[in-house]
Each structure stands twice: as C-alpha cells, then as structure tokens.
Amino acid sequence: MSDEESGWHLTESDPGVFTELLKSLGVPYIVDDLYSLDPDSLAALQPIHALVFLFKWLPTSGSEPDPASGAHFDPDFPGFFAQQVVNNACATLAVMNALGNIPSLPCGQPLQELFSFTTGMDAQTRGMVITSSDWLREAHNALSPPSAISLDGLGLPKTSEDAYHFIVYMPAMGCVYEFDGLKSHPIRHGAYEEKGEGWIAKAREAVEARIATYPPGSLEFSLLALRDDPIPSLQSRLKELQEAGRGNDAEAAELIVRLSNENSKRERWAFENALRRHNHLGLIHALLVALAKAGSLEPARDAARRKMEERVARRKEVGMDLDEE
Structure with a gap:
C-alpha cells in the first residue's frame, strides 16, 4: 500500500x-x-x-x-x-x-x-x-x-x-x-x-x-x-524546600539545574517540531531566484554536478552502489 x-x-x-x-x-x-x-x-x-x-x-x-x-x-x-x-x-x-x-x-x-x-x-x-x-x-x-514535491509519474x-x-x-x-x-x-x-x-x-x-x-x-x-514528565515533581519538591527555608541548599540547587535542563529540552523540541511543520519550498525557491539574479546559480549547479560525478566515481572504485552510501 x-x-x-x-x-x-x-x-x-x-x-x-x-x-x-x-x-x-x-x-x-x-x-x-x-x-x-x-x-x-x-x-x-x-x-x-x-x-x-x-x-x-x-x-x-x-x-x-x-x-x-x-x-x-x-x-x-x-x-x-x-x-x-x-x-x-x-x-x-x-x-x-x-x-x-x-x-x-x-x-x-x-x-x-x-x-x-x-x-x-x-x-x-x-x-x-x-x-x-x-x-x-x-x-x-x-x-x-x-512532501511538497512528488516524483511519481516521472519514470525514475x-x-x-x-x-x-x-x-x-x-x-x-x-x-x-x-x-x-x-x-x-x-x-x-x-x-x-x-x-x-x-x-x-x-x-x-x-x-x-x-x-x-x-x-x-x-x-x-x-x-x-x-x-x-519529571517537571511537576521537580517543581513540587523545589517549592517544599523553599517554603521550608532551604531554597539555597545543595538539593535546591540541583533541582533548579534539572528544571533548567528539562525546560531547555522542551524549548528545543518545540523549535524542531516547528521546523518539521514548516514547508521550506518557498524558501528554497527564493534562494534559487536570488542565486540566479546574482549570476551564481549556474556555477553552483556545475559545482554540485562535479561533486556528484566524483561521488559516483568513488563508489564505483570500491564496487558500491550509490544508494549504499
């Protein structure tokens, strides 16, 4: 299917x-x-x-x-x-x-x-x-x-x-x-x-x-x-220590560090998920247009073709298919 x-x-x-x-x-x-x-x-x-x-x-x-x-x-x-x-x-x-x-x-x-x-x-x-x-x-x-681009029907x-x-x-x-x-x-x-x-x-x-x-x-x-999720229990324990006047002891400091790490992880996840949701086709098109206007598109294309040819040649030398890389 x-x-x-x-x-x-x-x-x-x-x-x-x-x-x-x-x-x-x-x-x-x-x-x-x-x-x-x-x-x-x-x-x-x-x-x-x-x-x-x-x-x-x-x-x-x-x-x-x-x-x-x-x-x-x-x-x-x-x-x-x-x-x-x-x-x-x-x-x-x-x-x-x-x-x-x-x-x-x-x-x-x-x-x-x-x-x-x-x-x-x-x-x-x-x-x-x-x-x-x-x-x-x-x-x-x-x-x-x-995917925003479908290769179906191209006979590839x-x-x-x-x-x-x-x-x-x-x-x-x-x-x-x-x-x-x-x-x-x-x-x-x-x-x-x-x-x-x-x-x-x-x-x-x-x-x-x-x-x-x-x-x-x-x-x-x-x-x-x-x-x-460890955040609720970490926050609860930190609140207990602060209410007991122990907000500056070693355990509280460790809890603050762990909470900071967990919150940083959530921020990273949110950023990465936002990237996953975003369609980058418009950005790619704009970059290609900018390269073309600057006269850099053809040199970049030629450089990419040369790199691909070199890659194919290296694969053939060691007897590997391109898909195995």
Missing part, C-alpha cells in the same frame, strides 16, 4: 515528536532517548512505563519468539493489542499498544472513548478502527507533513529503501510483554520480580536478545523511554 493510499506518513524516532503526540492525546507523559541500558541510566528516568524500540526490519529478524528464552505468543492476552493494518502507522500503533496497557491512564476524552469503543475487539479489527480514526491520523501526521528508477519498525516492551499483569503490530499476538517474555529493577531487568534481556540477532557492530536501533 502506498503512502497516499494509507494516509499515514513516516514518523521520526525522535523524543520530541513522540512527546508532542502524547500531548495531543491528552497524556501527561514524555518520551526520552535512551543511550544505554545500564541500571544507573534507567534508574535516572524512573518511573518508566514502557520502552519503545526502533529497529531495521528484516524478514528473519524476530519473526518468531525464542522459547529457549522463555518467550511465547500469548493468544489469550486479555489486555490491549492492535495489529498494524496500514503502512507507516507503526509509531502510533506502538504508542497506542503501550498506553492501552497502562492502568488508570490519564488521557484526553477522544483517546479514552477510542479505547472504550475497541474493548473486546480482536487485534486486527482494533487496528483497523484505530488507523481509520481521522483525528488520530491527523495527530500522527502533524509532525510528518507530506525505483530504489529499495530500508524498512524500520517500532515495537514496545512493557509490564502487564506481572509479565514483560512485547507488542509488535506486525505479529498475530503479543509476545510474553516471562514474569519479573518486583524487587530491584523490576520489569526493566527482564525487558533489558529481551532487547539485548533482539539486538544480538544482528551482525556485530550494527547501529540500526533506537530506544526510547515512555515516562512520567
């Missing part, structure tokens, strides 16, 4: 994009990048509700759960699970599969009504209902505007593109589950212990096992943490 037929656009694996999506759904959580699975890094972000894992999709990668690791399909899973039935919707499907299994989820009325409406449906029907929801598709596409050679896919690891009913919209059922990775790291330890094992199926040194992965 083409992008035009599905109506869903590709989504970046970016915490600002996911956080903005959560905001539009009325969910007071955020998403943060995870650069490490070590206990200290994860502990700093608690409470974490789910891990969103992006990976390069391969036909043989994780196609079936490994029983030796304790992973099994759970066709009787009583929670929320929706299958992906259209292209490019896997990011929002992953978020929905995560949110649908968080007890007492705070959310907006449209999302609450959607979860209520799909109660009791099978996974495929639930996926069809979700991806047919206009308001949800609009929220998804808001940060992934369609088709090139294969790597496919990437979002899935979720999270706790549900005492076990760690993997929710993959391309699978027929959720995958149960086994029970976890409440003490220590809790479900995170079991989820780490599952994520590391998935990564281990790729060649050593592969970097086609991204891991995000769905977590509580």
Whole structure:
C-alpha cells in the first residue's frame, strides 16, 4: 500500500515528536532517548512505563519468539493489542499498544472513548478502527507533513529503501510483554520480580536478545523511554524546600539545574517540531531566484554536478552502489 493510499506518513524516532503526540492525546507523559541500558541510566528516568524500540526490519529478524528464552505468543492476552493494518502507522500503533496497557491512564476524552469503543475487539479489527480514526491520523501526521514535491509519474528508477519498525516492551499483569503490530499476538517474555529493577531487568534481556540477532557492530536501533514528565515533581519538591527555608541548599540547587535542563529540552523540541511543520519550498525557491539574479546559480549547479560525478566515481572504485552510501 502506498503512502497516499494509507494516509499515514513516516514518523521520526525522535523524543520530541513522540512527546508532542502524547500531548495531543491528552497524556501527561514524555518520551526520552535512551543511550544505554545500564541500571544507573534507567534508574535516572524512573518511573518508566514502557520502552519503545526502533529497529531495521528484516524478514528473519524476530519473526518468531525464542522459547529457549522463555518467550511465547500469548493468544489469550486479555489486555490491549492492535495489529498494524496500514503502512507507516507503526509509531502510533506502538504508542497506542503501550498506553492501552497502562492502568488508570490519564488521557484526553477522544483517546479514552477510542479505547472504550475497541474493548473486546480482536487485534486486527482494533487496528483497523484505530488507523481509520481521522483525528488520530491527523495527530500522527502533524509532525510528518507530506512532501511538497512528488516524483511519481516521472519514470525514475525505483530504489529499495530500508524498512524500520517500532515495537514496545512493557509490564502487564506481572509479565514483560512485547507488542509488535506486525505479529498475530503479543509476545510474553516471562514474569519479573518486583524487587530491584523490576520489569526493566527482564525487558533489558529481551532487547539485548533482539539486538544480538544482528551482525556485530550494527547501529540500526533506537530506544526510547515512555515516562512520567519529571517537571511537576521537580517543581513540587523545589517549592517544599523553599517554603521550608532551604531554597539555597545543595538539593535546591540541583533541582533548579534539572528544571533548567528539562525546560531547555522542551524549548528545543518545540523549535524542531516547528521546523518539521514548516514547508521550506518557498524558501528554497527564493534562494534559487536570488542565486540566479546574482549570476551564481549556474556555477553552483556545475559545482554540485562535479561533486556528484566524483561521488559516483568513488563508489564505483570500491564496487558500491550509490544508494549504499
């Protein structure tokens, strides 16, 4: 199914994009990048509700759960699970599969009504209902505007593109589950212990096992943490210290620094999301016109052509296709 037929656009694996999506759904959580699975890094972000894992999709990668690791399909899973039935919707499907299994989820009325409406449906029907929801598709596409230029119909050679896919690891009913919209059922990775790291330890094992199926040194992965927004609790604690006359002690100073970092992050996300929403075609056209008027357009075009020819020559020397760069 083409992008035009599905109506869903590709989504970046970016915490600002996911956080903005959560905001539009009325969910007071955020998403943060995870650069490490070590206990200290994860502990700093608690409470974490789910891990969103992006990976390069391969036909043989994780196609079936490994029983030796304790992973099994759970066709009787009583929670929320929706299958992906259209292209490019896997990011929002992953978020929905995560949110649908968080007890007492705070959310907006449209999302609450959607979860209520799909109660009791099978996974495929639930996926069809979700991806047919206009308001949800609009929220998804808001940060992934369609291209202003279409190359369809120009007879250009088709090139294969790597496919990437979002899935979720999270706790549900005492076990760690993997929710993959391309699978027929959720995958149960086994029970976890409440003490220590809790479900995170079991989820780490599952994520590391998935990564281990790729060649050593592969970097086609991204891991995000769905977590509580830390700003309200930081502000509350700082207010308590200030009211107790401890507004200048070390803990208060640390809280102020953390709040500043969080607010700076939000400002960066807002700026980047504004750029994503903006159509830069007008700016590009204006720059081309300015270069032409200054007599610099043809020299710039010739320089770009030379660089492309050099690039093609280098690729041919090492026996690589241009698309592999």
